[in-house]
Amino acid sequence: MKRLLPPMPGYCLPRHCPGGSLLVFAVAFWCLAAVSAVSAAEPTLVIERCSLFDPESGRMLPEQTIVCRGKQVVAVTDADEFDKSGGVSGEATRIDGRGKFALPGLIDAHVHVVFVLDLAHVAGDEVLPLYLAAGVTSVRSTGDVPAAATLVARFAATHPEWCPRIFTCSPLLDADPPIHREVGYPITDPAKVPALMDEIAQWNVTTVKIYAQTQRPVGRAIIEESHRRGLFVTGHLIRYSAQDAVADGIDCLEHITSVFDFVIPPEVAGTPGHRGRLDLSNPLCESLVADLAQQKTYVDPTLAVFRNMLLLPDVPEIRDHPDNAHVPQRLREFWPVYLRRTGCPHGGELEDRRRTFARYQELTGKLYRAGVPLLVGTDSPEPHVPPGFSLHQELEMLVESGLPPAAVLRAATLTNATVLGENERLGSITPGKDADIVLLSANPLDNIRNSRTIELVIHSGIVCRPAELLKRVPQD
Ligand SMILES: [Zn+2]
Secondary structure (H helix, E strand, O other): OOOOOOOOOOOOOHHHOOOOHHHHHHHHHHHHHHHHHOOOOOOEEEEEEEEEEEOOOOEEEEEEEEEEEOOEEEEEEEHHHHHHOOOOOOOOEEEEOOOOEEEEOEEEEEEOOOOOOOOOOOOHHHHHHHHHHOOEEEEEEOOOOHHHHHHHHHHHHHOOOOOOEEEOEEEEEEOOOOOOOOOEEEOOOHHHHHHHHHHHHOOOOOEEEEOOOOOHHHHHHHHHHHHHOOOEEEEOOOOOOHHHHHHOOOOEEEOOHHHHOOOOOOOOOOOOOOOOOOOOOOHHHHHHHHHHHHHOOEEEOOHHHHHHHHHOOOOHHHHOOHHHHHOOHHHHHHHHHHHHHOOOOOOOOHHHHHHHHHHHHHHHHHHHHHOOOEOOOOOEOOOOOOOOHHHHHHHHHHHHOOOOHHHHHHHHHHHHHHHOOOOOOOOOOOOOOEOOEEEEOOOOOOOHHHHHOEEEEEEOOEEEOHHHHHHOOOOO
16 A cells, blocks of 8 residues: 555645635735734745746746745735735845745755765765755755764754755665665565564654665565555665566655666667667556556656766766866765776766666656656765755756656655655745745746756745855865
């Protein structure tokens, strides 16, 4: 059985309410009355007359005024109605939103807050301001030593002015010995899974992750026992096939290869350059894509790590991408060491690797068109996948794969919040939700690259400036 996630919340805003103008006025009055009723001791922030991205409709709504009090959004309303009502009483910080575009805080659905950083002798907290500087106000850890990740998450929670919110994950549940000894946890006997899940359920994780060498009997037991405890299960699959995992009710697949590897017909597998030449209209592919769509299994493609680390790390535009300059030198200098250690790039000649990446993007577009819910994750801080900034690269690669900008932004906000079980608190700029807002100077629906035109980031109601955040990241 799949975990039942809470229903998507609806805006309680005038423009979304059915009925005539009297009702609209009544609701506007109610919203504004609610603003006045909130404790006056908390600081008030008003963003006036901005455009606002609504991830549910995929529309950019013009002339909106957003009111935040303390760490919450308390009203979002038509700017003229707001002015007619007299606005907010008392002191408030006012931001002129004219010509600006407000996005909900972005969420990266696949990061590591300890792993790889520890190998480079970088403490997790040192790179956290990079996320916020890039408008990423929450991250989903997808495999770290739980105690260490919990410490980084607690540290982040005490410094919302320069750290994103961090949601933690189980270790990588794998065979014995696990592939990544630092973050793997061996489990090979299905009978031992219930006791392990009892323990994991106490760690306050939001995600349980099945890793590459796990076989079906253990994988199925992990899914069943996790769902019994209300936990969300994702998988980076190699031995446990995607077809079996989807049939067993897994909630999510990490990396496009957790789909791609299982749609290669046996007669072409292993032939030279077969990945780059794969025909994605083959029956195996059509059938798995249909199953994923029917089961509403989430897929988190993480195209950034495939392009930047695994397939094309030797391409100068990727290796020397300006985004990489933001990370501490220790991490930047460790990346080529880690690439050698992991045998990257994979996949033969450069042209073969380019063709393979093109097929990964083609499959991503096919999943979207079939109705498979996609997430936006990066696998930061793997080589050339810098924290925070790589999310904008991922947004661009998803648009190149055929997703409309509105769909990509919805995935990076409301869908990512939903898999965290946090869609009533995060993922849209809605009264009652946390005040996580990215204010842009250009419209990302016109060009997804405009997601980088960040003027301000508001995290839990705190106004943060990207230039100041970047100064907090050590250069050495
Ligand atoms: Zn990862």
